[in-house]
Amino acid sequence: xxxxxxxxxxxQVIMVAVAITPLVGxxxxxxxxxxxxxxxxxxxxxxxxxxxxFQNSRQFKTPHLDQLARQGIRVTSAYVSASVCxxxxxxxxxxxxxxxxxxxxxxxxxxxxxRSGLRGADMGVPLDQTMLPEYLKPLGYRSIVLxxxxxxxxxxxxxxxxxxxxxxxxxxxxxxxxAYKGKPKDPLNRLERDYGNFKEHEGYLTDVLADxxxxxxxxxxxxPFFVYLAFNAVHSPMHALQEDMDEFPQLKxxxxxxxxxxxxxxxxxxxxxxxxxxxxxxxxxxxxFSNDNGGPTDANASDNEPLSGVKGTHLEGGIRVPFIxxxxxxxxxxxxxxHPISTLDLLPTxxxxxxxxPSSIKGIDGKSLIPFLNGSRSD
Numbered sequence: 001x002x003x004x005x006x007x008x009x010x011x012q013v014i015m016v017a018v019a020i021t022p023l024v025g026x027x028x029x030x031x032x033x034x035x036x037x038x039x040x041x042x043x044x045x046x047x048x049x050x051x052x053x054f055q056n057s058r059q060f061k062t063p064h065l066d067q068l069a070r071q072g073i074r075v076t077s078a079y080v081s082a083s084v085c086x087x088x089x090x091x092x093x094x095x096x097x098x099x100x101x102x103x104x105x106x107x108x109x110x111x112x113x114x115r116s117g118l119r120g121a122d123m124g125v126p127l128d129q130t131m132l133p134e135y136l137k138p139l140g141y142r143s144i145v146l147x148x149x150x151x152x153x154x155x156x157x158x159x160x161x162x163x164x165x166x167x168x169x170x171x172x173x174x175x176x177x178x179a180y181k182g183k184p185k186d187p188l189n190r191l192e193r194d195y196g197n198f199k200e201h202e203g204y205l206t207d208v209l210a211d212x213x214x215x216x217x218x219x220x221x222x223x224p225f226f227v228y229l230a231f232n233a234v235h236s237p238m239h240a241l242q243e244d245m246d247e248f249p250q251l252k253x254x255x256x257x258x259x260x261x262x263x264x265x266x267x268x269x270x271x272x273x274x275x276x277x278x279x280x281x282x283x284x285x286x287x288x289f290s291n292d293n294g295g296p297t298d299a300n301a302s303d304n305e306p307l308s309g310v311k312g313t314h315l316e317g318g319i320r321v322p323f324i325x326x327x328x329x330x331x332x333x334x335x336x337x338x339h340p341i342s343t344l345d346l347l348p349t350x351x352x353x354x355x356x357x358p359s360s361i362k363g364i365d366g367k368s369l370i371p372f373l374n375g376s377r378s379d
Contacts, residue, residue: 036224038285045235048295048302060259064270072326077340083318086150088292093131095347095364124152132347133163139354144216146209147230153188168212177205177239206233210268214275221279233265254301283328291321
């Protein structure tokens with residue numbers, strides 16, 4: 001009998017106990033007897049607020065994410081802590097406003113931190129900051145980051161030195177979706193497996209990242225895992241498969257390409273969600289889909305309607321993002337949650353789901369979403 005069946009049966013017994021006795025009257029008490037869920041974070045890059053079916057797009061097709069929204073909770077007022085990629089992800093990974101530790105600019109070639117004076121690859125999340133997988137590891141989780149890292153390109157900032165057990169992606173901020181035939185202009189955008197194993201992929205990167213995520217899930221199906229699938233889609237360069245573009249005959253130019261890139265990302269999410277179903281893990285997995293900042297309107301012609309502003313601004317269109325969260329047995333399906341949340345809240349949410357104690361973590365700005373989303377707290 002595997003752990004997933006036991007976890008599900010344990011949850012059913014606990015729910016009966018809650019209904020018939022006052023001895024177990026809160027999530028905080030009941031969770032001590034639950035198994036630890038797997039955690040999957042599907043994270044888009046530069047997506048437009050309105051560019052998903054579940055966000056009422058009439059142009060783009062996202063059937064797998066639409067289904068995820070029907071199965072879980074769609075949050076209408078989700079915010080990020082920065083309007084550009086690197087700092088936003090730093091907030092996500094630490095649960096803190098990135099201004100607290102001086103990671104306020106994108107670490108791209110030629111850039112310089114105004115606070116530290118560091119440049120390019122040496123701009124990264126300081127090593128005295130604890131990252132999400134470092135909290136999950138002592139709770140028994142094995143973790144992987146796939147795709148875009150963008151938290152520091154120098155070796156000392158490498159994902160395997162920040163709590164992740166596996167890495168398949170690139171250290172920089174944007175790269176080709178197809179294999180480089182020679183050395184890229186920015187060496188941080190080379191594709192890397194774990195530490196220092198540089199080898200380009202075959203095929204379209206969005207699909208490859210999904211396949212790698214599925215392989216990791218297969219390898220770790222018997223123990224709790226954390227998958228951080230950090231797509232570079234739909235960030236420029238605007239690279240799309242012809243068969244995906246053929247799905248949008250009514251669109252032109254970069255708008256057509258972005259629709260195709262979004263369709264590919266949705267397909268990739270579907271692969272991962274399908275793997276969880278195939279292995280019988282779906283009911284024991286907490287899944288989140290969101291985005292790192294608002295969509296730009298120049299390179300990829302994204303749509304942030306009805307919000308004002310774009311990536312790089314602190315108007316709503318720069319910092320408000322699509323957000324879905326699903327946790328069977330814990331959160332009701334088909335719910336729309338309109339109260340504001342932040343991606344800073346994901347770290348304490350994941351820690352609490354993993355049966356850790358987020359209230360014991362000093363200095364974080366996020367709050368666990370669990371009591372709000374399961375209805376046990378409304379203030």
